[in-house]
Amino acid sequence: MKIFDVNTQQTKPADLLEGPLERERADSEPPAYLRIATTLADRVTSGTYAAGSRLPSGSQLCQEFEVSPMTVRRALSMLESQGLVTGVRGRGTFARSLNLSDSVFRLDSLTGEWLDESAEIRLLSASMTKADEKVAAMLGVALGDRVVYLRRLVLYDSNPAMYHTEYIIYDPRRPLVESQLQLTSLHAFLDSGRANRFPRGELTLTAVNLDAESAQALGQPEGALALCLEHVFQNNDRTTVSWGWFLLRAELFRLRARLGSE
Amino acid sequence: MKIFDVNTQQTKPADLLEGPLERERADSEPPAYLRIATTLADRVTSGTYAAGSRLPSGSQLCQEFEVSPMTVRRALSMLESQGLVTGVRGRGTFARSLNLSDSVFRLDSLTGEWLDESAEIRLLSASMTKADEKVAAMLGVALGDRVVYLRRLVLYDSNPAMYHTEYIIYDPRRPLVESQLQLTSLHAFLDSGRANRFPRGELTLTAVNLDAESAQALGQPEGALALCLEHVFQNNDRTTVSWGWFLLRAELFRLRARLGSE
């Protein structure tokens, strides 16, 4: 049974006149909220709406684009989540000037390009060790507590590219470590870092010189240039469960970020 | 004049029974769509909704949270934009397992902490030069064309921290360069990189060793460790207008990223 209430018709009267146009739109034309969002985004980045100035109000935009308030709102909140505008209750929506510091580097801009499935992961060592001062501090355990100590090498085309060191709190109830040891593809490796393992964490990226051990593992001279991606993983209750770092040969890796729309 | 239509009342009947509770909610309780989104996000990251599995359907969630479909949709599309779930038309909404490579580094995690207003910017040189091979290729101009050549030093507590080199296409109609030369605060400097200047661009981050010139400018030994932030800015029509790079003393800078909610 189809219910049709003449009072709440969705289709605009124009539809009745623009039959062919409607056909085209059904093909590929983007939804209204997207069209509005990109139009407004263009106006902000091109300076039509100067940085800091007030955008037309919701009702004005409704008139211009001939849509309902909710559709305009949706477009505006998209722009707000992208940082292009900020809304202030009672005052208006204002154009923001994006700055360099808003740029975002996605970690997969590191891995996505050539480090795909063909990467090989070699487990160099997996053992128990006693936490030294630094490890104890990072993991929040007592000095000398037993922790799991892992070292891995990621090869690409049989060339060592990353060297990974990790300390994990030893918990006999959690057999997760076992499955971690058998990872062979890089994707599975990176995918193992989060939701299916630990939901929280923190990463920091720096530039370092390789020490003797990692240099040897990577087949590089000591002191060679590398990126260091340090990671701390935490449980949902915010207790730290793992600490480690990747050393990436600097000439093989770079992070990319795009500015602007698209 | 206040219009009240008994058929479209927004407040739930429960409000009439839970007067005091309603008072509390007015204080600080987050809006429903946020509450739903965080609840669902918790269930995804904690594994209540296993990775790859289907979430309850929209109507089921409506029942559980006692809200209208649109509110559930809003929460779901938030999660989708965060990458926690993906919706498939006609089939359902599925939990995604986030991976390390979804991590995001914001550039302001570099600058926000101690490099605030107190940073000083010193213009080392501003001149016209002829494009060499590399510059011509990056800017898309002919070899030997005149380009603007800038060198800047960013100091913190009178210590050199960044060294900036930039080539800009010379355009007599655009007096932008003049104002660029007078920047003194770091914030204004970074803020000048985008919307009020060029809306598009690309950044890449790598680790490098300092060459003789930059090492001297930064007061470091040649070959010292640095992060290199290379930037290409483009006009709205995608023509390149500027190319340059920042060299950041490695021991002073690191990028941070947080994983998980909050």
Next chain:
DNA sequence: CATACCATCTTGTCTATACAACTCGCTTGC
């Protein structure tokens, strides 16, 4: 003059509904 108040405009949240687009299983007719 100063202050309290009120109407109005703004953004933001939410409802209830309709329909489009798609998937999937079941039934019906061949």
Next chain:
DNA sequence: GCAAGCGAGTTGTATAGACAAGATGGTATG
């Protein structure tokens, strides 16, 4: 047996309206 198609369920887009919450400016009152 098999294919066509129908209907139920699902996500996604859009509507029209109500109300909450905050800002603003003018007006009336002390």
